[in-house]
Structure formats: structure tokens, C-alpha cells
Amino acid sequence: MPAPKDLRTRKDPGAAADTAAMDHALGRDEFLCFALYSTSHAFGRVYKPLLDPLGLTYPQYLVLVLLWDHDDQTVGNLGDKLFLESSTLTPLLKRMEAAGHVTRRRDPADERQVRVRLTPAGRALRSKAARIPRGIAEASGLSLDDARRLQAEITALRTSLDRHLAG
């Protein structure tokens, strides 16, 4: 009789603590990348119940955050701030336009550019989104200082990666 191949079944409560499954198989920086990758998805799952009632996805929410701060931006401007390409933003903005959150209009002064503006409905979403920051903060369980420090380190890492890509 063969010995059991794996004592843990899939939904064993200890499975989630199997945190280091990837550890010994990846280089240190690769494991860091995997941590970013999987945590980014976990954040998406936390955001979803907060954004669903507003009819928004996460990147759509980011676009609105930028427009709430500074209305009337070009596609390229939004892309630079969000690190997204026009091939991602154009369809996304069209969906937001179809949903009635923004308008898209060629800039008469430079017909290459498309200016994105909030509709009244898009502006009105701001108050409905006011509860989101608190929801995210609760889920993260980090102190303000820890969150600030982690954010700064990860942002610096992104800058390093971007420089490597450009150079």
C-alpha cells in the first residue's frame, strides 16, 4: 500500500499558512515579485465588494480618483500617472463613457489628443466612494507609518524597474 502523497488536503486550514510554498524554489527577488503579484490580486478582491455597488472596476476607480483631483485630462496624461498604455486605457475609457461617468472629446487645439472629463454622474460618485479608503485601511491592518514606509519602498522599486527597462 503506497504512502499518502500529501497529508494536507486542499482546504486544510493550514494551507493558507503554506506561505513559503514558493520560497525555496525562487530567487530572492523573484519571490519578492511573486509577493507583489499575489498581494496585488488580494487587494483586488478586497476592493471588489467596495467598488461593485458603484459599478466600477479598480482601474476605472483610479481614473476617477485622478479626475476628481484634476478634471479634463488627456488619455496620455492618465496613462503616465497610472502606468498604463493607450491600448488599455482607450477601451476602458470607452466603457466609462458608455456608463455615463466621463466624456471623451478631441482637443480642438491638438486633434491628436483626447480630453477626458467627468460627467455630473461621474462627479457624484465621489461621495459614494468616500467610504472606500477606510475599508481598505481596515483590511490592510497596517499602521499609517508602516503603510507609508511600505508604499515608499515599493514605489522606489518600481522606479528602479522602470529605469532598468528604459536603460
Place this chain on the structure above:
Amino acid sequence: MPAPKDLRTRKDPGAAADTAAMDHALGRDEFLCFALYSTSHAFGRVYKPLLDPLGLTYPQYLVLVLLWDHDDQTVGNLGDKLFLESSTLTPLLKRMEAAGHVTRRRDPADERQVRVRLTPAGRALRSKAARIPRGIAEASGLSLDDARRLQAEITALRTSLDRHLAG
């Protein structure tokens, strides 16, 4: 004559340093989430030229890393370790099967499960992938200690998010 709305054009070299574009518009933990989101994509762009010659995507590479360490795993096992759903893994594994990297076979002892195994070609990719860890480490520009510490903090954050989602 109207004043220019924005002194920076899109490709101004200072644009990348416009790091804090999202800062004052997002809560602290939300900005941390955005840092994770954008840095995760940046890592993907660093991985791409390393993985393209192997004909692999990033999640496909992660599957291979797991199988190189421990061959013959179920779909659920891989999903638990990668934090991915079967709705993501099943098509991905089918593509890897079509590419000749793995085989998928129902476990005779439990026909619900599908066991994923390396083919000789999949095993052979391991040596071709040997240069990847160094390439990632160079791009990150972090010391071993910094990478380790950052990874640990982000992994802890993911655990906190997962607990929040479960509870």
C-alpha cells in the same frame, strides 16, 4: 491667449518622476495598493524579455517553478500555492499542455482531481530558465536583505488581506 494648461508634455523626462501623482488623491493604504498594482505590472515587463525566449508567460513560469520543485501536483494544489482559481489555472494548464510542457491526467484514485506532470520538454526548460533569477535581481537593484525584508512585509500584508476576506 490662454495660459498653457499643463507645462509638461507627455514625454517630458520629468514625467516618470511624477511619482506622487496619485498621492494626495488616495488614502494612505490605497496609495500602497496602487504601488503594488503598478509595480507588479512593472515586474511583468521586466520578466517578459526573459520569458519570451522560453515561450512562457509569468504565471506559466510560476507553475513550472512549482513543478520543478515537486512534480505531479493537482490543479488545486497549484492554485493554493499561487493564489489562483481553477477558472484561471485550467485554461492556463491547457495551454501549457498544448505547448508540450506538462501533461494533465485524472487521478485514478480520485477522479475529481487532475494531476499535472512535467514532460521531458518541461523539465528541460529548467536549465534555460537558470538565468532568470539573476536578471530579476539586477533589475530590482535591491540588496538581498532589503529584498528579503520587503518580501516578508508584503507577504504579511497579503495574509492580513486574506484573513479580512475570509473573516
Place this chain on the structure above:
DNA sequence: GGCATTTATATCGCGTGCGATATAATCGCA
């Protein structure tokens, strides 16, 4: 033993993300 429940995987639809490419407008410079 039989039947409801649980578990493992698969399928579907949708929204990203991106590289490659296309198109149109503007710029630069001889």
C-alpha cells in the same frame, strides 16, 4: 445502501493589460 452534501475541476462572460500595428495630426527642419 441510498441520497444529500461537499469537493475538484471545468466552462462562460467580462474586464483588464500589453505588444504590434495602424492612422491621423503636429512638428521640425532644410
Place this chain on the structure above:
DNA sequence: TGCGATTATATCGCACGCGATATAAATGCC
């Protein structure tokens, strides 16, 4: 001024990633 280079956006094809749902196998409980 004119025309090649650059810039801004759009389009296309592909691969995720997930929630909802379906299906089939195993489990549990009487």
C-alpha cells in the same frame, strides 16, 4: 513651404484573473 519624423490615440489578438455556474466524483449520514 513641404515632407519626413515624431506624437497621440485607436485597433487587434492574446493571455490572464475572477465570479458565477455547471458537472461529476467522493463523502457522510441515516
